[in-house]
Amino acid sequence: MALEELSCQKCESLLISRLFCFSCDAFQPFPSEIDYFQAMGLPIGFEINYEDLEERYQRLSLVMHPDFFESASEADKHLSEKASVMLNTAYNTLRESTSRARYLLFLFAKGKNLNDKTLPEGLLKEMFFLQESLDELLESGDVSALSKMNEDLRGRYKDIESYYAPLFKKFEGSPEDSEILQQLQTHLNVERYLRRLLDRIPMND
Amino acid sequence: MAYSEKVIDHYSDPRNVGSLDKSDENVGTGLVGAPECGDVMKLQIQVDPETEEIVDAKFKTFGCGSAIASSSLATEWVKGKSIDDAMSIQNTEIVEELSLPPVKIHCSVLAEDAIKAAISDYKKRNKD
Numbered sequence: 001m002a003l004e005e006l007s008c009q010k011c012e013s014l015l016i017s018r019l020f021c022f023s024c025d026a027f028q029p030f031p032s033e034i035d036y037f038q039a040m041g042l043p044i045g046f047e048i049n050y051e052d053l054e055e056r057y058q059r060l061s062l063v064m065h066p067d068f069f070e071s072a073s074e075a076d077k078h079l080s081e082k083a084s085v086m087l088n089t090a091y092n093t094l095r096e097s098t099s100r101a102r103y104l105l106f107l108f109a110k111g112k113n114l115n116d117k118t119l120p121e122g123l124l125k126e127m128f129f130l131q132e133s134l135d136e137l138l139e140s141g142d143v144s145a146l147s148k149m150n151e152d153l154r155g156r157y158k159d160i161e162s163y164y165a166p167l168f169k170k171f172e173g174s175p176e177d178s179e180i181l182q183q184l185q186t187h188l189n190v191e192r193y194l195r196r197l198l199d200r201i202p203m204n205d
Numbered sequence: 206m207a208y209s210e211k212v213i214d215h216y217s218d219p220r221n222v223g224s225l226d227k228s229d230e231n232v233g234t235g236l237v238g239a240p241e242c243g244d245v246m247k248l249q250i251q252v253d254p255e256t257e258e259i260v261d262a263k264f265k266t267f268g269c270g271s272a273i274a275s276s277s278l279a280t281e282w283v284k285g286k287s288i289d290d291a292m293s294i295q296n297t298e299i300v301e302e303l304s305l306p307p308v309k310i311h312c313s314v315l316a317e318d319a320i321k322a323a324i325s326d327y328k329k330r331n332k333d
Binding site: 132 | 236237238240241242243244245247265267268
């Protein structure tokens with residue numbers, strides 16, 4: 001799929017990625033503003049086809065990798081480095097649902113004045129309590145209690161992840177509704193606290 | 206990222222870790238969190254109701270080295286201060302004392318918020 005209304009500055013073919021033209025094998029001038037979706041040549045949105053993302057990443061890294069530009073002009077060498085860094089960051093951000101959701105929220109929230117600290121009532125208290133309980137479990141070495149807690153936390157983590165897609169879909173339908181973004185922000189805040197707990201449990205290594 | 210010596214000192218030897226009796230009416234508890242990183246911090250103060258001086262302080266923080274050091278330092282600083290003086294402690298003073306890098310400034314903000322939350326909890330419980 002080509003990007004809407006984006007064509008190569010040299011040969012005018014439609015671009016797959018804003019970074020590189022496959023028709024004439026040329027880097028594009030590095031855009032001053034580029035988002036990770038444009039780098040991958042994907043439409044902005046939460047829904048993503050992972051196989052397609054993987055394929056695009058492989059294909060683009062193959063043509064842009066600095067190893068292929070060792071004897072190229074300084075300008076192309078430089079572009080290959082810059083574009084490859086961009087490509088890797090874009091790929092790593094988009095391939096995982098939470099970081100993709102966080103990034104999308106960052107794009108959509110621009111100029112919207114969201115409160116980035118919102119949490120459900122009582123959550124902080126609960127997280128502190130869970131952290132203390134986890135301390136005790138880790139100290140006691142009670143493996144079955146620990147794995148029970150781990151399962152519960154993972155379940156909640158999965159629940160949080162399952163909210164992203166429907167909320168972004170809802171936002172697509174009513175892009176003026178900041179409340180939807182605020183809900184996403186709240187879920188993504190909770191995600192960090194849960195992640196912190198999960199990271200402390202050795203069986204998740 | 207390298208931690209400063211003072212952060213390492215507080216992190217490896219945190220001051221005033223623990224809890225005060227929540228049911229004691231002279232105790233104020235502040236519980237705050239940083240959604241940027243998932244840190245949670247509890248800071249408690251024990252106040253002498255006659256002099257309004259903070260006579261003891263304890264903390265417990267689940268977070269990175271800078272968050273632990275910031276709250277450890279905060280408990281040291283509030284002890285012996287009047288609640289009004291403690292209220293005016295700024296996060297920038299913590300940043301300076303611990304040489305926190307820009308990405309860790311939110312840890313010092315958390316500690317300042319925790320002090321303020323503990324004091325307002327104490328005040329709320331001792332309104333009359």
